[in-house]
């Protein structure tokens with residue numbers, strides 16, 4: 001089973017070919033990030049135009065590097081949500097056209113679910129460009145706890161099996177990646193903020209600032225239902241207060257802004273755009289390190305609590321922030337179970353994760369999409 005995956009939900013145009021849901025044959029990623037850097041974030045119109053310009057070439061290159069003809073492709077999988085409308089539209093229209101022209105089944109893929117499936121790639125094909133990928137040796141076992149941390153999402157999800165999962169908790173405001181990006185802007189570091197804050201943090205003191213960790217106490221309805229199904233009301237465990245797995249990052253982000261203003265001796269009315277030039281490099285490093293520690297601890301604390309409650313057989317991390325060395329370090333140090341991380345290049349947006357999930361759609365006989373009518377779903381959730 002060989003699936004072509006197409007991803008265009010944000011600023012990366014990507015295509016990849018995956019065999020049997022575990023073997024990566026090629027992955028091509030064309031990022032328009034450089035075009036957005038001067039604006040400090042992704043400009044949707046620029047991203048969409050860039051997708052139009054390169055999507056055909058990216059697909060051709062992915063097929064070429066995988067040494068695959070169209071005859072060898074069994075299906076096409078494409079991200080149809082969540083993401084930026086204009087960006088999603090280009091990938092979906094390209095995939096629909098290719099599915100019609102080449103008479104292939106088309107699978108509509110949820111971007112956030114796909115991030116999790118990057119962890120199911122365990123080997124690469126003969127393509128020499130993939131020779132240095134570091135991958136887990138085996139696919140994660142179910143039940144699997146997935147911490148999804150990206151620019152648009154922060155979620156903890158318990159998977160009982162493929163396509164059978166419960167959303168344990170999620171962010172009520174900013175996603176963790178978004179918080180990294182906004183903090184980077186406040187201290188004058190380039191977009192995307194995750195890698196630039198992580199790098200600056202290496203020079204700073206992670207305990208220099210006392211920053212707040214949000215406490216979310218009310219479990220989500222889905223989590224309450226899962227607990228009710230797992231525990232009988234006579235069970236003493238059922239009476240113990242159990243945590244919520246929701247996150248919040250907006251308070252932390254505001255606390256960073258206030259701390260930066262205090263460091264340079266101005267009040268909260270001082271414009272954030274003028275802060276970077278007044279901060280010294282050591283001050284920026286201390287802010288980056290302290291913010292990163294607290295942001296990562298926030299998601300690690302919840303992951304440890306969910307691990308304790310649900311005793312999953314595997315834990316995976318997914319999404320752009322899963323590339324954070326600090327997140328990997330804190331999790332590996334504290335989780336009582338060895339965790340196999342995927343290659344950093346498969347954490348940020350890519351077509352490989354889409355193709356892997358497409359393979360599972362095919363394997364599990366999930367309904368294919370109609371290539372004449374598949375629409376985008378910018379606000380799709382898990």
Ligand code: KG4
Pocket residue numbers: 010149150151152153176177178180181192193194195198319320321322323324325347348349
């Ligand atoms: O998954 P992704 O590529 O796109 C979305 O679906 O949102 O995630 C992008 C996010 C950005 O906020 C970026 O700052 C963050 O992932 N990110 C990182 C790292 N690389 C990307 N955050 C922390 N450490 C990294 N190395």
Ligand code: ZN
Pocket residue numbers: 111115150151319320348349
């Ligand atoms: Zn993503």
